[in-house]
Amino acid sequence: MELGDRVAVIKGGMRYEGILMPSRSDHVVIKLSNGYNIGLVPDSIEVLERAQKHEKQPEQIRMREDLPLVTIISTGGTIASKVDYRTGAVTSQFSAEEIISAIPELGDIARYHARVLYTILSENMRAEYWIELARAVAEEIQNGAEGVVITHGTDTMTYTAAALSFMLRTPVPVVLVGSQRSSDRPSSDAAMNAICASTVAVSDIAEVCVVMHGSTSDDYCLIHRGTRVRKMHTSRRDAFQSINHPPIGRVDYTTRRIEIFSDYRKRGECELQLFDRLEPRCALIKYFPGADPEIFNHLIELGYRGIVIEGTGLGHVATDWIPFIKKATDNGIPVVVASQCLRGRICDRVYDTGRDMLAAGAIEAEDMLPEVALVKLMWLLANASSLDEARDMISKPLAGEISGSTSMDV
Amino acid sequence: MELGDRVAVIKGGMRYEGILMPSRSDHVVIKLSNGYNIGLVPDSIEVLERAQKHEKQPEQIRMREDLPLVTIISTGGTIASKVDYRTGAVTSQFSAEEIISAIPELGDIARYHARVLYTILSENMRAEYWIELARAVAEEIQNGAEGVVITHGTDTMTYTAAALSFMLRTPVPVVLVGSQRSSDRPSSDAAMNAICASTVAVSDIAEVCVVMHGSTSDDYCLIHRGTRVRKMHTSRRDAFQSINHPPIGRVDYTTRRIEIFSDYRKRGECELQLFDRLEPRCALIKYFPGADPEIFNHLIELGYRGIVIEGTGLGHVATDWIPFIKKATDNGIPVVVASQCLRGRICDRVYDTGRDMLAAGAIEAEDMLPEVALVKLMWLLANASSLDEARDMISKPLAGEISGSTSMDV
Numbered sequence: 001m002e003l004g005d006r007v008a009v010i011k012g013g014m015r016y017e018g019i020l021m022p023s024r025s026d027h028v029v030i031k032l033s034n035g036y037n038i039g040l041v042p043d044s045i046e047v048l049e050r051a052q053k054h055e056k057q058p059e060q061i062r063m064r065e066d067l068p069l070v071t072i073i074s075t076g077g078t079i080a081s082k083v084d085y086r087t088g089a090v091t092s093q094f095s096a097e098e099i100i101s102a103i104p105e106l107g108d109i110a111r112y113h114a115r116v117l118y119t120i121l122s123e124n125m126r127a128e129y130w131i132e133l134a135r136a137v138a139e140e141i142q143n144g145a146e147g148v149v150i151t152h153g154t155d156t157m158t159y160t161a162a163a164l165s166f167m168l169r170t171p172v173p174v175v176l177v178g179s180q181r182s183s184d185r186p187s188s189d190a191a192m193n194a195i196c197a198s199t200v201a202v203s204d205i206a207e208v209c210v211v212m213h214g215s216t217s218d219d220y221c222l223i224h225r226g227t228r229v230r231k232m233h234t235s236r237r238d239a240f241q242s243i244n245h246p247p248i249g250r251v252d253y254t255t256r257r258i259e260i261f262s263d264y265r266k267r268g269e270c271e272l273q274l275f276d277r278l279e280p281r282c283a284l285i286k287y288f289p290g291a292d293p294e295i296f297n298h299l300i301e302l303g304y305r306g307i308v309i310e311g312t313g314l315g316h317v318a319t320d321w322i323p324f325i326k327k328a329t330d331n332g333i334p335v336v337v338a339s340q341c342l343r344g345r346i347c348d349r350v351y352d353t354g355r356d357m358l359a360a361g362a363i364e365a366e367d368m369l370p371e372v373a374l375v376k377l378m379w380l381l382a383n384a385s386s387l388d389e390a391r392d393m394i395s396k397p398l399a400g401e402i403s404g405s406t407s408m409d410v
Numbered sequence: 411m412e413l414g415d416r417v418a419v420i421k422g423g424m425r426y427e428g429i430l431m432p433s434r435s436d437h438v439v440i441k442l443s444n445g446y447n448i449g450l451v452p453d454s455i456e457v458l459e460r461a462q463k464h465e466k467q468p469e470q471i472r473m474r475e476d477l478p479l480v481t482i483i484s485t486g487g488t489i490a491s492k493v494d495y496r497t498g499a500v501t502s503q504f505s506a507e508e509i510i511s512a513i514p515e516l517g518d519i520a521r522y523h524a525r526v527l528y529t530i531l532s533e534n535m536r537a538e539y540w541i542e543l544a545r546a547v548a549e550e551i552q553n554g555a556e557g558v559v560i561t562h563g564t565d566t567m568t569y570t571a572a573a574l575s576f577m578l579r580t581p582v583p584v585v586l587v588g589s590q591r592s593s594d595r596p597s598s599d600a601a602m603n604a605i606c607a608s609t610v611a612v613s614d615i616a617e618v619c620v621v622m623h624g625s626t627s628d629d630y631c632l633i634h635r636g637t638r639v640r641k642m643h644t645s646r647r648d649a650f651q652s653i654n655h656p657p658i659g660r661v662d663y664t665t666r667r668i669e670i671f672s673d674y675r676k677r678g679e680c681e682l683q684l685f686d687r688l689e690p691r692c693a694l695i696k697y698f699p700g701a702d703p704e705i706f707n708h709l710i711e712l713g714y715r716g717i718v719i720e721g722t723g724l725g726h727v728a729t730d731w732i733p734f735i736k737k738a739t740d741n742g743i744p745v746v747v748a749s750q751c752l753r754g755r756i757c758d759r760v761y762d763t764g765r766d767m768l769a770a771g772a773i774e775a776e777d778m779l780p781e782v783a784l785v786k787l788m789w790l791l792a793n794a795s796s797l798d799e800a801r802d803m804i805s806k807p808l809a810g811e812i813s814g815s816t817s818m819d820v
Contacts, residue, residue, distance in 0.1 A: 123726035123763055126700035155723035159699050234724045234754030286696040286720065288784060289569050290536035298708050310696065313565035314644050316533035344644030353533055374698060 077153030122153025147201030161226035196221035227401035279381035329361030487563030532563025557611030571636035606631035637811035689791035739771025
């Protein structure tokens with residue numbers, strides 16, 4: 001019996017099937033088909049299937065020179081990893097050859113250059129990594145990449161997508177992709193998401209977008225605009241949804257055809273531009289009943305430069321917050337109001353509280369997601385020519401993050 | 411021409427129709443059919459319809475003594491108000507007679523006792539008002555109410571619903587209702603929501619629930635469990651959705667029939683119990699990339715007793731937050747982790763970050779909404795017999811706020 005064998009284990013009358021994993025104790029550890037490991041002292045154990053030996057030489061991967069060049073930038077996350085059953089270790093796929101050997105269909109879509117930028121858990125992502133990533137993408141495009149695919153952990157992928165959307169004006173597709181289930185699980189979405197992302201990377205959609213499963217079946221991926229997408233489920237494969245705007249389109253997994261749902265910027269429509277500065281001293285505060293506005297003093301003391309409030313409903317906070325909005329504003333700190341409803345538009349002109357908030361200096365995030373408003377504020381405070389310009393531009397669309405005003409009934 | 415007249419105003423070739431409102435300037439102010447006011451200096455103005463005179467005596471309202479007694483507790487909000495076209499002032503409906511005279515259908519469902527508890531904007535709601543409200547509801551039930559309807563502003567209605575769900579074990583229906591559009595607007599949802607709420611108040615659903623429009627048509631209202639509902643749109647009438655659990659049921663507006671979708675506690679199944687204590691010193695912090703864990707020190711210094719983190723994905727924060735989770739825990743402050751995805755379940759056993767968070771003392775909110783986790787923590791810290799018991803009960807269902815663990819694939 002060897003690590004990596006598929007085994008059946010009997011324990012207390014229950015039968016468990018899985019892959020034999022390394023263990024540091026007397027327990028036998030097996031990886032179940034749902035991807036989780038269990039450890040137990042078995043009553044009996046039987047080999048169902050021998051581990052595949054990995055000693056054979058990988059086949060020579062041939063890249064087709066007639067296909068467009070796509071750079072795959074790896075930042076970490078579930079999609080960039082594979083579990084080595086012989087050691088139990090999670091490793092990253094590095095070379096283009098390794099990636100194509102894992103997902104051979106990719107070789108029919110493009111030829112690839114692979115670049116590992118960093119390997120971090122996406123919950124550790126922050127503004128300085130966004131800057132490094134935006135620079136790397138720009139460099140790859142300058143060096144001839146006709147499309148860029150970025151593998152990314154799903155936890156903060158949409159924050160990164162928003163950051164790149166403001167930091168780059170791109171003449172080619174820049175596609176973020178991840179997976180909700182690692183490639184060792186039967187329900188993994190890694191291969192299909194990668195194939196659909198690559199398909200978008202060679203398309204004429206020259207935007208920063210997120211390509212992820214569109215349903216719980218393996219039938220299509222949605223192409224979300226980078227400033228409109230949100231992770232709306234902790235674990236489902238179709239967790240990513242476009243909010244307040246239709247997705248740009250979808251990729252049929254079987255036919256690889258792209259169906260378009262909304263306007264988009266086309267390949268070559270603009271020159272490459274990189275704006276690689278961000279002001280990280282911005283905060284997102286969620287309002288809740290009884291929340292203490294003292295947090296404003298704290299942020300002012302710490303030297304914060306911008307604040308986004310996730311308010312209730314049309315964009316409200318308690319009346320006792322309003323003097324603090326004014327204080328921050330008077331200190332040159334823009335205060336932007338988005339809604340914890342997520343869907344719909346801020347409108348602070350309907351009720352007294354909203355009007356008082358506007359009078360105190362609050363700026364409406366329109367129909368921007370709170371997370372996008374935060375990233376946009378970081379970008380504006382570092383790129384606008386003045387604080388006034390930054391304040392003015394918050395409510396104006398720069399990268400598809402805001403729609404024209406629609407009826408309240410929508 | 412008088413205030414309240416329906417007029418047509420011509421300005422710069424554009425024609426506007428609306429109700430003539432009071433104005434303190436040279437402008438003519440009219441209320442458009444979408445509910446908004448515009449002010450302009452008209453080129454011409456014409457009366458289309460004279461204001462209805464309000465001088466006639468209201469008809470004598472007769473309550474049917476054969477119908478069950480429902481108490482309507484008013485807390486403020488759009489649904490409790492009407493716009494007086496003659497003054498432009500928003501006033502509250504007070505007596506049961508006034509309410510029935512505004513919505514006569516209510517008189518066929520129940521007889522009413524009306525009680526104005528307070529008139530506040532729901533964004534100013536806070537724990538002390540929840541306590542007052544829970545006491546009032548308990549009092550009304552003790553005094554014979556067979557159902558209670560609470561009119562409430564929509565901004566924080568779901569926080570209040572969660573608070574009442576933990577504070578009351580009720581043998582009769584306790585129904586929160588609001589409206590997204592005031593009753594002076596043609597698209598108002600006030601009457602239909604009130605009628606459906608009253609229908610639920612005389613049903614056998616003895617839970618704290620929220621009854622609001624279920625679609626954008628006037629066809630049915632959904633009955634949401636108080637611990638599972640969230641406002642998911644700033645302005646739509648069907649903004650309220652049940653998250654991570656089906657609604658209890660729905661009320662067909664035409665037939666008044668209730669269709670049931672899930673289990674519920676039936677009328678009379680439990681004795682009335684009131685737990686009227688809350689610990690207001692609890693905070694909800696939303697994590698975002700680069701967020702400074704220094705906020706923990708601030709909250710500890712301010713004497714906070716509980717913290718809920720709205721983490722990413724399965725319930726993550728950056729690695730540099732983990733020592734602060736431990737510090738708060740060591741200071742006797744429970745730290746609960748919910749997800750900003752809103753949908754799905756927290757699982758901090760899959761990735762290293764999550765495991766480290768659990769080791770530092772973080773408590774998983776399971777599939778509870780972040781807002782509900784906050785309210786539950788306020789309740790537990792004031793009602794559990796010990797801190798250990800409070801910590802234990804966070805992940806266990808008390809009022810339908812948590813479901814049994816389901817497959818990750820759901």
